[in-house]
Amino acid sequence: MAAGTPVWSVDPRTGKQREQVTLEAAPADVDAAVRAAHAARGALADRAARTAFLRAAADLLDAEAARVVETADAETALGPARLTGELARTTGQLRAFADAVDEGSYLDIRIDRADASLTPPRPELRRYKVPLGVVAVYAASNFPLAFSVPGGDTASALAAGCPVVVKAHPDHPAASELCASLLRRAAAAAGLPEAVVSVVHGFDAGLELIRHPLVAAAGFTGSVRGGRALFDAAAARPVPIPFHGELGSLNPVVVTPDAAAERAEEIGAGLAASVTLGNGQFCVKPGLVLVPEGAAGDRLAGALAKALGETGPGVLLDHRMRDAFAAGVAERAALPGVTAPVAAGAAGEHAVGAGCLAVPARALLAGGPYDLLLEECFGPVTVLVRYAGQDEAGAVLDRLAGNLSATLHVSSAEAEGAPGPAAALVARVTELAGRIVVNGWPTGVAVAPAQHHGGPYPAATSHSTSVGVTAIERWLRPVAYQSVPEGLLPPELREANPLGLPRRVTGTA
């Protein structure tokens, strides 16, 4: 894991090396990539070129879909169907950010007219947002496209006008290089320097990148341990920079007694589908499910077990994850009082089987070793926590750290406002998570203007989103222009509004 080490693409279905993609970057390589990106920022300031670039990138990725999906599948085992959908999401994102640049409200333009009648007199002020500079993007293992080289962090940063250097994830170096080459070709086609996007490989390169003086901000999707180490490095710099990391999440689900009574089987089956989607490798996989004790809860647990039992084995992203999954499940299952209605773990030489664990809330609340159940276990497993009443359920919620999502299953009467715990639960889980789902499942994070994919730490290291159009806000800072003559103003702020941008104006001309 040092400069010059060969970077191999590995097939997780066999554990075999497919091809040597490149070498890990040396400090000089990282420095060169960042400097070239920094030098390209002026070109990227051209809005028309930027949107043309984003759209050309989407078109090229779509045109090369077969090759992109095949390459990503060969080194992630995520399957062509999932990857075809992920590519559509990725190109949709690129186009959505181009549209956002055209629309312009992300600039949050505000104009205050001078007003001599105020005490003190107000000068003319015109404010918009400018790009921060070079953005470092740390790609995710589990989304080789949508949260990697051509993913949301890259798309939003480029849309903001920030050149990007991506630290590729070692689980998909070939797909990373392929996507990077397409993005760079799209940049050239739009008349921009190719250096607006580049890719580096290697753990050490990632640390070099976060410490580089010309890197102005970072985006990250990955583990709590890796993300926190980079967050700490970003904060410890002589000039600290924003670090927008999406780290880890349990994604708690609460099933009310009335909901269980009303549709135990439906909830159990839906939960199984959500837990096993993408082989349990989603950051919003429901990892802890509060289910009432008693017959209805038992039926729910039974339906979940049945559906999980019918799920065939699957291949995780790499063998390290497979080993960690098997070990993590075993360690949890070994806790006294924890049962494994369906045993998850290694299946055959390369795959894993999905499963679930169950524990009484009062055992979990004993703390100590049981706190392990409050940590994310990446892969197709979930923990059912059987609770005896709202107080016990509340006590479990009180133990949770921040989450990307929290999900409630309520009865149809509760959904219509009938007395019950539902309303208080919505308020309670709002304190714990960035997205609240009712009578649905958290997996499937729509790319939409009202989306929020983030949440209290450790779900995220900042209060921003990594999905949806407001993700662009992470890469911008406001600047106010005071009494600046029209001819010296940036076009976005000129009185004549030559770019036709939305603006909020206070006072009269």
Added chain:
Amino acid sequence: MAAGTPVWSVDPRTGKQREQVTLEAAPADVDAAVRAAHAARGALADRAARTAFLRAAADLLDAEAARVVETADAETALGPARLTGELARTTGQLRAFADAVDEGSYLDIRIDRADASLTPPRPELRRYKVPLGVVAVYAASNFPLAFSVPGGDTASALAAGCPVVVKAHPDHPAASELCASLLRRAAAAAGLPEAVVSVVHGFDAGLELIRHPLVAAAGFTGSVRGGRALFDAAAARPVPIPFHGELGSLNPVVVTPDAAAERAEEIGAGLAASVTLGNGQFCVKPGLVLVPEGAAGDRLAGALAKALGETGPGVLLDHRMRDAFAAGVAERAALPGVTAPVAAGAAGEHAVGAGCLAVPARALLAGGPYDLLLEECFGPVTVLVRYAGQDEAGAVLDRLAGNLSATLHVSSAEAEGAPGPAAALVARVTELAGRIVVNGWPTGVAVAPAQHHGGPYPAATSHSTSVGVTAIERWLRPVAYQSVPEGLLPPELREANPLGLPRRVTGTA
């Protein structure tokens, strides 16, 4: 400087203790204040009570203006005129934030209708922003009102729905306690717990506060050293929190050759007034002024020296600052090649005199000990850097860290777009600062919607503003509600829009 140490109000005009105000807070005191604030957050969620509280606080402060100004003046020597203006700014801020809560666009409400025709289908999403929780506010020395207990950080946090614990500044403990009592009385009058605002004193208490698990964010105005220490503590927490610090700024000014030729005397006199405003104790005091070599620049320097020479001595906020000012000026003046056209420094037993230093750009660019000239010197002094051409001016700008403001003086022809360095300078200094002023002065930061008071580090530790209505954004985080039935939604997001809030809607019902 430990729990139980007496906290004295000191008259900087005499250096004498006026009265013992209270004792420094013990860890248990800090804990009690934070827990009471945390418990009060539910009450503060009531928008009507919150706005009533903010307006009642403004009214009470205005009603008690004489006592507030007298108390603040006695321990800061800022003078009744300045403090009367600062109080008006402070109460204006409180009312402006109440208006912003009523208006509601700060919630950034976005609603996406469900759309089954999309791939994948989009669920209904409704997003707004919720308060973070208890906010720690670190008060400034130089604004005992507008950036202290009842100041912008407090007002914006309360407006966002966040209870506040203020760490008072030791330069004005009596004013801090008086203002806190008025804020707490206003809270009670609005039916809120008094614990929505409290004050603690003492250096150790400030550290306890930033580390308290129930503190969710912090605002700070002060020195680079103090701010960075607190920033580091905030980042090192098990759960890191946002730290919005305004630390230090040189506030560079560039005078173009044509501007100097056109109005050297006017610029020199204006500069003197800006440097000595508030006795040089503004965070936006121009501390480094790029003036062309040659006759016009000489006339500018002469006008500056004349005006500074006519400025009487003034009293700084405390004797520690006075000593630091005198030492800082002396250390800079001792650098070979640096001259002191008007010698700043101690004047008499308690006051200081204003002055300026001058240095050729080529000396400054030698670096080493000359880097001291690129650090803020708090008090009534500025450094003229005489440059030989645009390249030399640019080289000096390249050496600067981030700033709150950057100011350009250009000729009337340059202001109208005549060829010259002006346009490139606007773009260049935009990279260096949060506010760009042309043909004016940076002192006087209007409280206005388009204001931005922040800038690249060390001007600020985040990309937010501490002045103006967008300051409220610092204390909020987005939450998205997916497929949540109308009856379980917060009122702000209900389809019927019972609160009449502005919203952006995507798709059709």
